[in-house]
Amino acid sequence: MRKYLLFVGIVFILVSSLAMVPMVQGADFSGKTIKWIIPFNVGGGSDVWARLYSPFLQKYLPGNPIIVVKNMPGGGSIIGGNYFHTRVKPNGLTVFGSSGSTSFPYLLENPKVKYDFSKYQIVFATPVGGVCYINPDLGVKSVKDLKGFKKPLQYASQGATSLDIIPLLAFDMLGLNVKAIFGYKGRGSGRVAFEQGEVNIDYQTTPAYIKNVRPLIKQGKAIPLMSWGVLDANGNIVRDPVAPDIPSMPEAYEMIHGKKPSGPAFNAWKTFFVAGFGVQKAVWLPEKTSKDIVETYRKAAAKVIADPEFLKVVDKSLGGYKQLAGQNARRAFDQVLNVSAEDKKWLINWIETKYDIKIK
Amino acid sequence: MDVILQSLAVVLQPTHLLMLICGVVMGLSIGILPGLGGIVGMTILLPVIYGMDPHSAFGLLIGMVAVIPTSDTFPSVMMGIPGSSASQATIMDGYPLAKKGEAARALGAAFTASLIGGLFGALVLTLIIPIARPIVLAFGSPELFMLALLGMSMVGVLSGNNPIKGLLAAGIGVMIGALGDAPAVPEYRYTFGIDYLMDGVPLVVVGLGLFAFPEIVDLLIKGRSISEVPTLGKGWLDGVKDTLRHKFIVLRCSVIGVVVGFLPGLGGSVVDWIAYGHIIQTTRDRENFGKGDIRGVIAPESANNAKEGGGLIPTFLFGIPGSGSMAVFLGGLLILGIQPGPSMVTEHIDLLYTAIWSLALANVFGAILSIALSKPITRLTIVPFSYLAPFMVLIITFACYQATRSWGDLIALLFMGILGWVMKQYGWPRPAALIGYVLSDNLEIYLFISVQRYGIEWFTRTGVIILAAIIIGSLAMGVFYQARKSSKAKASGERHAK
Structure with missing residues (x-):
């Protein structure tokens, strides 16, 4: 006692x-x-x-x-x-x-x-950065092969209002036919699901990508597609230094659609990218x-x-x-705060209609 | 082989050994305190390890987590209060033994079982590392759903003569588990606008509410000491002999412990129940389970120590923690600058073996210290309970408050305590409710994922069919023994439901 x-x-x-x-x-x-x-x-x-x-x-x-x-x-x-x-x-x-x-x-x-x-x-x-990769069995060698790619893909998701907005909206903008499977408890279990073949497209934040996905790439069990990118000093999204030989998401968009990304979808994506990664x-x-x-x-x-x-x-x-x-952090976060009401509304509407949920 | 011996040399260095012993002493103290478990221990130690050499940090962290399931047996056996979530099933037979004045025997058996289980876990870990990845990968969401279902099937044997009550109790547990944020859709369930309920009711609150609270109330009403006989009866050596006599039970349950531990997602909190249910299902003469059968102590205790070894595998190799304490340990790895993943087997293999040796040594130290402590501590069972009750209430509320550190914890404890007391009074099996609660998340998530991904086809996977056969087989075995027993003699009373 x-x-x-x-x-x-x-x-x-x-x-x-x-x-x-x-x-x-x-x-x-x-x-x-x-x-x-x-x-x-x-x-x-x-x-x-x-x-x-x-x-x-x-x-x-x-x-x-x-x-x-x-x-x-x-x-x-x-x-x-x-x-x-x-x-x-x-x-x-x-x-x-x-x-x-x-x-x-x-x-x-x-x-x-x-x-x-x-x-x-x-x-x-x-x-932090994120790198997206795909199962090689689908015949995709790089992001270029995704142009007009219509095979069904599965992605292990933590939820449509989580950080997964970044990958899910990116897939949608690239015209991919990705089915989000909800209920996974983190990127770690998403990666295991990828290795199991339960899903065939996935992303990891860079520290996990380096330690866990690069070995898979070496064994031919994964093909890196694109990184989400990183913000440069001017607020532009450029290639991720961790994965310098694969395109960033805006580059991937250009490769597939032949023009630079713009419009409410990209504005919303960029805002959430800055808030979630930048x-x-x-x-x-x-x-x-x-x-x-x-x-x-x-x-x-x-x-x-x-x-x-x-x-x-x-x-x-x-x-x-x-x-x-200091000021560098403030400037970067300003991109999140300055999001227009219109772009925000567009995104909320996109989530609600695409995944049939009510956010408010 | 060289690496294994080199790691042993590292582990036996004085600084490392000192860290390990610090960890063990801390783990034993946390285990003894009801409701505090590995998560709390890890949380306390995490700030300390910053800047430490990884080998020493491993000694501290693993030494601590390895022995919690050893010493948490004290409150489970002696007071019917779970020392941590790993020893809930030990109450079922350990506590009746203490009431008979055989606390020392129960503890002796439990510590021996813990020791063997822990060492076995370390051994299996060593052997399994090269083939662990494919095994873990073989369990997709449908298989994990079936495993959760296997856990649920234990409700049958834990409900004694009243399977309907058992099922309903399990249903109540599942409903409690469903409170808070839904696992697969962005929605909150039954939160009634209360912020506390957004994350559901924590495990420690449910466990202590259902088991500790009713016990304290009843002991106070009866106004006597825990032991119904004034002497302490058989000594711990008898317990050791009991365990050695039932060596196959120890081995079987250790295997269960390792397997449950290393499958990510099933969670460590059910391993003791699965082992306990398994031992009842596979035993012919089960009249005494729930009344103080020593086998009912040995089974969960060998499983819960073996689990810790298994739990390191998904944490190290995949970076996905198998239990709450492993989730914190994972954070510890990152603080030490170690990113888990396949490279653990190549770059950090020495650390892996340090972990295993630490695990094994900690189990030995833990068991020896616990046996040494058991003699003075068992005397508590003959103290009139009205002296102990205030301390117990204090400690339990303190432990619950650790869950989220908000008032909600205490209010939830009161609700759960009343629910547990009512269930006890009316003979509703509380273990069934607890199992339902613990598994509700897994059942929902894995079924949800399976159906989304595979449609109805998920049921045709080989692994699912094998697990379904095991579930049906174990249920059938339970029914068969039950029927034979009832035809032999009409046993009376609520046996396991108590």
Whole structure:
């Protein structure tokens, strides 16, 4: 019994020490504890991302505050996002880590969403890429062969309102006859389904692509088709450095249709691509945070992403993409915020009619 | 072979050994605390491993997760409260044994079974690595659906004399499992606008609500100690002998444990029930199951330790976790800079063997420490329960609150507790409800995927037909033994349903 008591006691002390967080004066964080809200479970992609970043951020924020990752999972990150919006004070002691799964319900105007990215200050952002590949048994050698390709394809999907909007809409724009099979629990199980032959077209984010799909390509069990691409400094989508010999999605479109992509479908795709990949994960300070604090954070972030030790971490665990700090992150995310109501409406209508679901 | 021995040398280095022992001690403590399991342990350790060398980190993490199913037997046997989701089935016979004053024997048997099961899991893991990929790939969604169905068929033997009640209870469980976000369409079910229900009711809340809460209430009403006899009866050595005598049960259930562990998607929380159901189905003289049959302790305990070995396979080779704790472990791998995938067998084979050795050693340490602890701890069963109850209530609410850390957890616990108590009072089999709850997601998802992908054709796949035959066979065997037994003697009372 004594053991239980001891345990409970320790927990008490830990919890109460977390609760005693004083205010910041100026932008020096000495002796302070900064809470980084991650609206997902421990061990998930966003959690790992925050834990990789936090020791470096700790090093470069003035006063070397302690950074604690606080997981607040629920409702596909909506619960954590709403908490940040309604409860967090703008004193620089709490930041929020969003992910594509946080931005999508916001873009799709999910009625449960209370948070509003247009009001917050972005500190830095992490992009990720995606590479699409196909089963070689279909006779496709490259994306060119998809012109007029009408054979039925299957794609293992997590849901029509998830990050899968990017692949599903891309398939549709390329004129492919893809049936989405819903119910898979993540890209990992989608990849296993591909290896099993349960589905024959799939995509993976780049870290998983490098470790898990490249071996399949070598064995002749998969053919890479295209990457979604990455954003360049001007906001254009260009080839992914991880897969430089295959076209990006806009290039693939041009190869198949003979013209550059445009119109509401592409505008919507691009918006969601930026939200889901281009700035997949981002750190935010709440509304009304003083300029001083925002600038302190942004400077620290700029130092983090230039640290050679951190670049090693980026290469090893974050896909090797150039991290975006301060204004770069803001400019990239502006593409998400500036989406026209028309394009958004087009996309919602597309999902609702194509997959026969009601979003609102 | 060289790599295997080299890894052993790494594992036996003092720093690594120290990490491993830290992990084991932590895992044992978490296992003893009701409701806390591998997920909580992993969550606590994950921030610690940043910057650690992978071999040491593996010692810590795997040492911790390997022994949780060893020590979680304490509360299951002694108080009828699941120590973690892996030991729920141990309650069925372990707790009646404790009531008879044979807690020490039950624990001795359980720890020996855990030890052998854990070592067997490590051995199978070593042998299976080269052929694991094709085996995992052979199980598509239709086959996984059939496996979930096989799990559901265990409801039959767990419902004793009243299969209708069993089926209905399982149905209630499936309905509880259906709360929250639907697995295959972007919709929320029965959330009534409550944010807490968006993700459904967590497993730990359902498990503790159905099993722990009613037990505490009843013990308090009776106002006595857990053990109905004042002495502690047979010692742990008898338990060890029991396990060694039933060595084939241990081996069979270890195989079940490894297989369930390494098939992604079935989830570790049913492995103990599957082993328990299996042992009842295949035993002739089953009058005593549910009343304190030592075999009912040995079966789930050998399976749940073997499961951890199996669970590492999909995590390492495919990057898809087989259980909640493996999902967190996967995050740990990424923090260490290891991207799981086929390259684990080529680039990181040394790490893989480090994991296996850690698993084996942790099981040995865990079993020895647990046996050493069992003597003082079993004395708790003769303490009047009114002294223990406040602690138990505190610990259970604390464990539930760990699930999502919102008030909803506590309210849900109250609801589940009342449901469990009512079910217990009226002789409704709670295990059936729990199995229904645990499997409801899998049943729905895999059936949904199978039908979308293959139409009606999914039923003609070879794997599906084989699994269907196994299900029908095991059901028939159950009915056959049941009929023979009832014709011999009209046994009375609710046996397994209790």
